[in-house]
Amino acid sequence: MRWRVRITVALGAGAVALAAALPATVSAAPRADDDARGADAGGRQIERVKHIVVMMQENRSYDEYFGQLHFEGQPASAPEPRRGNPDPTNPSGPRIRPFHQTAYCEVTDLDHSWNGTHLEWAQGRMDGFTAANVDPLDPTGSRTMGFYDQADLPFYYGLANTFGIGDRYFASALTQTFPNRFFLLAGTAFGHIRNDFPSGGGFTQKTIFELMDQASPPVTWKVYFAQFPFAGLFAYVQSHSAGHLVPISQYFTDAAAGTLPDVSFIDPIFLGKVNVENDEHPPANVQVGEKFSADVINALVQSPNWTSSALFLTYDEHGGFYDHVPPPRAAVPDSIPPMLLPGDTPGAFDRYGIRVPAIVVSPFARGHFVSHVVHDHTSILRFIEDRFRLPALTNRDARAHSMREFFDFANPPFMTPPVLPAAPIDPAHVQECNTLHP
Secondary structure, three states: OOHHHHHHHHHHOOOOOOOOOOOOOEOOOOOHHHOOOOOOOOOOHHHHOOEEEEEEEOOOOHHHHHOOHHHOOOOOOOOOOOOOEOEOOEOOOOOEOOEEOOOOOOOOOOOOOHHHHHHHHHHHOOOOHHHHOOEOOEOOOHHHHEEOOOOOOHHHHHHHHHOEEEOOEEOOOOOOHHHHHHHHHHOOOOOOOOOOOOOOOOEOOOOHHHHHHHOOOOOOEEEEEOOOOHHHHEHHHHHOOOOOEEEHHHHHHHHHHOOOOOEEEEEOOOOOOOOOOOOOOOOOOHHHHHHHHHHHHHHHHOOOOHHHEEEEEEEOOOOOOOOOOOOOEOOOOOOOOOOOOOOOOOOOOOEOOOEOOEEEEOOOEOOOEEEOOOEOHHHHHHHHHHHOOOOEOOHHHHHOOOOHHHEOOOOOOOOOOOOOOOOOOOHHHHHHHHHHOO
16 A cells, blocks of 8 residues: 555544654754855855745656756756666666656556665666566566656756756665655654654654744744645644645745745645646656646746745655666764664665755756755755754754755846746646556
8 A cells, every 4th residue: 555545544643752762953063065165155145045945746866857958958967878777587688778758657656665776776786776676567677767858848857957956966865755755854764764654643753843943033834735744744743733734725825925934845746646646756647747846836936935035846766767876875864773674675874865856946046057966855954954043953964965056145046037938738648647547
């Protein structure tokens, strides 16, 4: 059963405290991007950002979405190589090479579990993706090697060619959705390597939401959700839901009125038919997800809040899709080891996950820019902490690069909002998706 079915039950449960103790906050430590390259002039021009919007979609690798960006408008972005992965049905034969995926809905989901992702990573060889994704509907696992380009995702390519994109932005852990989203909100997966649910209530791990409420003055925040708020898995958020957990329709109202909070998190539709679910999780129609992102971003671009905003668009993890860049070592967040079960691949939270897209949309974003600095989800967390002078939650976010190199606060390029491409939904592909997944 997919986690989307169970989360509605979990969010309705009482907020019973779990046994795990809360970690102490960590004082912010100097990082490499606090030098002249990344720091704003005078050190605090970051405070020109009054509204931070964080939008995390689902399960796409950098190569799958932007491996062709190098050839389609942004040569500074690393191109996807042609070497491919072995054919599991003929290991000594020709390799399965990256190919243009013309279907917008996959035949079936891909492996992005702890064990599957470690197999795909293959100790840095990045050649286990096909083997990990063998399926009766795809005996060679070839769907992992498919990619999209500008013709398929015109809004995303326009966004990447206008603002800044990072081609060394990695998921936070070599595993699936929940642990990676935990890193975004808590700076750690606090031991979880699976899509685990709290027992009888919300997780008690300390999150960015406590830090924002404890600030003086408090940092205002909302989670705008299209179906259910992922942050509601945490006990603190459950107990502070009033005025903080609101439907996505309120985001569009607040953006139009210029009343966005200091920090916003956007959650898509996580569960639905392939032409309704807009989180981009396979097998959902990728153009439906792109349209949702376009609606959210265009609402911000057209908002009175635009001139003081920064939006971060990224993906929780790679979803089983191929990427050629080996994840580097990462700072261990805390002393909590992975909750390994018998048969699990040995490992630790000492390495980033597979590379995923990350785009910064802001009037202050450097135009047509590519960052090659290593980032992960805690880099967004670190940016929020830096902006509002909050302490770090764990060793991981304390040491994260805060993505300031994406910004030019002294000479903001986009105070006049740029015109972005449309995000079409092709009717023929809608029908194809309906046929494939009735």
